[in-house]
Amino acid sequence: MLGLGHAILCGQPLIGDEPFAVHLADDLCVNDHDAVLLQLVRLYKKYQCSIIAIEEVSSDEVDKYGIITGNLITGTNDQYLVTDLVEKPRQENAPSNMAIIGRYILTPDIFDILKDIKPDKSGEIQITDALKIQAKQGKVIAYKFKGRRFDCGNVKGYLEATTHYSNNLMIT
Numbered sequence: 001m002l003g004l005g006h007a008i009l010c011g012q013p014l015i016g017d018e019p020f021a022v023h024l025a026d027d028l029c030v031n032d033h034d035a036v037l038l039q040l041v042r043l044y045k046k047y048q049c050s051i052i053a054i055e056e057v058s059s060d061e062v063d064k065y066g067i068i069t070g071n072l073i074t075g076t077n078d079q080y081l082v083t084d085l086v087e088k089p090r091q092e093n094a095p096s097n098m099a100i101i102g103r104y105i106l107t108p109d110i111f112d113i114l115k116d117i118k119p120d121k122s123g124e125i126q127i128t129d130a131l132k133i134q135a136k137q138g139k140v141i142a143y144k145f146k147g148r149r150f151d152c153g154n155v156k157g158y159l160e161a162t163t164h165y166s167n168n169l170m171i172t
Contacts, residue, residue, distance in 0.1 A: 002119070002123065002124055002125055003119070003120070003123075003124025003125040003126055003127075004022075004024075004124075004125075004126065004127045005114050005117055005124070005125035005126050005127040005129065005130055006114075006124070006125040008022060008106070008110065008111075008114060008127060009111060009114040009115065009125070012111045015108065015111075016108070017108045018108060019044060019105060019106065019107050019108065020105070020106055020108070021037050021040070021041075021103075021104065021105055021106075022102070022103070022104040022105075022106060022127075023037060023102065023103060024101075024102025024103070025102075025152075026102065026151065026152050026153035027101045027102035027103065027149055027150070027151060027152070027153075028149065028150040028152050028161050029053075029101070029103065029145065029147050029148065029149050029150075030147055030148050030150075030164070031146055031147030031148065033146065033147075034146070036053055036103045036145045036146075036147060037103055037105075039053075039143065039145055039146060040052075040053060040103060040104070040105045040143060040145075041105060043079065043105075043141060043143055044105045047141050048107075049107060049134070049138075049139040049140060049141060050104065050105065050106050050107050050110065050131060050134050050139060050140045050141070051104070051105040051140075051141050051142075051143060052068070052082070052100050052103070052104050052105075052131065052140065052141070052142050052143070053100070053101045053102075053103035053104070053142075053143055053145045054068060054080075054098045054099060054100055054101065054142045054143065054144055054145075055098070055099055055101055055144060055145065055149055056097050056098055056099070056144070057097055057098075057099040058097065059091055059094065059097055060091060061099070062088075062089055062091055062094040062097055062099065063088050063089065063090055063091060063094075064088065064099075065088065065099035065100055065101075066085055066086070066087050066088070066099065066100040066126075066127075066128040066131075067085065067086050067088075067089055067094050067095060067096055067097070067098060067099055067100070068080065068082050068084070068085050068095075068096060068098050068099075068100060068142050069082070069083050069084040069085070069086075069095040069096055070082040070083055070084075070098070070142055071083065073141070078143060078144040079141055079142070079143050079144075080098070080141065080142040080143075081138065081140075081141060082131070082135040082140040082141065082142050083135060083136075084132060084135060085100070085128045085131050085132045085135060085140075086128070087120070087126045087128040087129070098142065098144075100128070100142070101145070101149050103145065104127075107134075107139070109134070110127075110130050110131075110134065113130040113133050113134065114127075114130045117129045117130055148164075150164065
């Protein structure tokens with residue numbers, strides 16, 4: 001109830017001084033190959049910084065997500081060096097349509113940053129505010145993951161996921 005940043009901060013005693021994954025259950029990701037977190041772990045091994053999964057959303061949905069601004073990393077078509085993040089911007093203020101989804105690999109320095117983050121106007125500590133600080137230090141990579149995401153945090157997304165799985169059941 002105090003925000004994702006607060007929930008992550010509560011995990012510090014268990015995590016210690018290691019990089020760690022955050023997997024939000026309301027985002028259901030499917031694909032035919034590697035899980036999204038495995039895709040992120042591979043990038044962490046390459047860049048040794050926080051890695052966040054993103055996807056493009058329609059402009060009328062940007063107010064539901066953390067939105068990134070970044071520069072495409074040379075030689076890739078799916079990796080961005082993040083320069084800024086905004087939590088749930090109004091459509092006319094959104095810097096892009098690249099939305100953060102519920103898969104992260106975070107470095108342990110995020111804990112010290114989160115301790116200094118002030119709650120927003122709704123009283124929540126936002127992980128996007130902490131990631132913004134890391135991004136200003138050149139320490140956040142956003143990745144357009146391979147796969148499909150269902151936003152099961154709303155009825156429409158939940159029904160889409162249910163329909164997807166019911167249509168793809170193999171009966172033997």
